[in-house]
Amino acid sequence: MENKINEIKKAFLSELEACCDLKSLENVKNKYLSRNSEFNNLKKGLKDLPNEQKPIIGALLNKISNELNELVNKKNDFFYKKELDEKLKKEKIDVTLDGDYIPTGHVHPLTQTINEITTIFEHLGFSLIKPQYSPEVEVEKYNFDLLNFPKEHPAKDMQDTFYCENASNVILRSQTSNAQVRQMMNSKPPIKIISPGRVYRNEAVSARKNNLFHQIEGLYVDKGVTMAQLKGVLNEFIRLYFGSSRPTRFRSSYFPFTEPSVEIDVQCIMCKGEGCPTCSGTGWLEILGAGMVDPNVLKGVEINPDIYSGFAFGMGVERLTMLKYAIDDIRLFFNNDVRFLKQF
Numbered sequence: 334m335e336n337k338i339n340e341i342k343k344a345f346l347s348e349l350e351a352c353c354d355l356k357s358l359e360n361v362k363n364k365y366l367s368r369n370s371e372f373n374n375l376k377k378g379l380k381d382l383p384n385e386q387k388p389i390i391g392a393l394l395n396k397i398s399n400e401l402n403e404l405v406n407k408k409n410d411f412f413y414k415k416e417l418d419e420k421l422k423k424e425k426i427d428v429t430l431d432g433d434y435i436p437t438g439h440v441h442p443l444t445q446t447i448n449e450i451t452t453i454f455e456h457l458g459f460s461l462i463k464p465q466y467s468p469e470v471e472v473e474k475y476n477f478d479l480l481n482f483p484k485e486h487p488a489k490d491m492q493d494t495f496y497c498e499n500a501s502n503v504i505l506r507s508q509t510s511n512a513q514v515r516q517m518m519n520s521k522p523p524i525k526i527i528s529p530g531r532v533y534r535n536e537a538v539s540a541r542k543n544n545l546f547h548q549i550e551g552l553y554v555d556k557g558v559t560m561a562q563l564k565g566v567l568n569e570f571i572r573l574y575f576g577s578s579r580p581t582r583f584r585s586s587y588f589p590f591t592e593p594s595v596e597i598d599v600q601c602i603m604c605k606g607e608g609c610p611t612c613s614g615t616g617w618l619e620i621l622g623a624g625m626v627d628p629n630v631l632k633g634v635e636i637n638p639d640i641y642s643g644f645a646f647g648m649g650v651e652r653l654t655m656l657k658y659a660i661d662d663i664r665l666f667f668n669n670d671v672r673f674l675k676q677f
């Protein structure tokens with residue numbers, strides 16, 4: 334029995350010596366020290382030995398077993414450390430090396446304009462509307478009726494507005510003014526918000542017009558709001574957005590939801606004179622409509638027009654961007670030609 338034990342130990346030692354990594358060590362460990370190993374079988378056979386031999390052989394088996402386990406553990410620690418060191422060496426990164434260049438895109442020019450205008454109005458005390466008050470898919474009531482549009486107004490015509498085929502009063506909003514109504518229905522004055530977003534019109538696409546474009550709506554309702562304040566705010570906006578040198582003009586106009594109403598034009602800086610595709614040769618481009626909120630609109634949203642008044646405006650984001658950077662065709666914003674987009 335003793336010989337057998339020594340034989341196993343010898344074989345174990347020579348195989349242990351030949352181990353070169355954790356994996357081969359694991360194999361040796363399984364072969365010599367697992368439950369089904371020859372060595373363990375000797376332990377199981379103890380019970381069949383004559384009584385006087387049991388304690389001697391038992392003690393020897395335990396001693397050798399401890400020795401072998403200790404040797405395996407030592408080797409295990411050694412290989413573990415060695416493999417870890419190698420891994421760390423291999424995976425070491427030199428943080429002083431130059432990084433790889435990862436080309437990044439950038440913000441679309443229209444989004445840049447929206448961000449810029451939003452910041453200007455935030456400085457003037459306006460806050461951004463909650464998105465749920467400014468939906469793009471809308472019902473006629475908020476896009477037209479509560480904005481004082483008469484039942485038969487031509488803007489409601491299918492030639493001008495996109496209607497949903499399956500639900501006749503569902504439309505793609507034709508203006509961001511729907512946000513005014515929803516905001517006023519859901520909050521009490523003072524109200525001072527702006528609402529940027531997409532709008533849709535069913536019209537022929539040209540250098541000046543696309544059937545999807547962007548507007549920024551503004552609304553200020555409080556006691557004693559005046560037309561002079563409207564003019565002051567919009568003049569300040571133009572000064573900050575264009576710089577003071579840009580010629581502009583206020584024109585009286587008409588919108589069903591404002592009284593009185595105005596429009597602001599900015600001089601066409603890319604004007605090609607008579608027949609200019611951008612301004613139709615007029616020399617001016619309209620950038621926004623505005624006015625004092627019609628008392629009928631206030632009544633419709635249960636704000637008392639004898640106590641409160643307000644002004645509102647809606648500006649065209651594409652037009653404002655075209656005028657700032659001398660872009661002569663609105664379609665460039667939507668074609669996604671990187672040669673164009675890269676310039677901003």
Ligand code: DAH
Nearest residue numbers: 508510622623624645646647
């Ligand atoms: N919604 C108008 C349009 O799309 C623009 C406009 C005019 C907005 C006057 C207003 C306003 O808020 O007061 O042409």
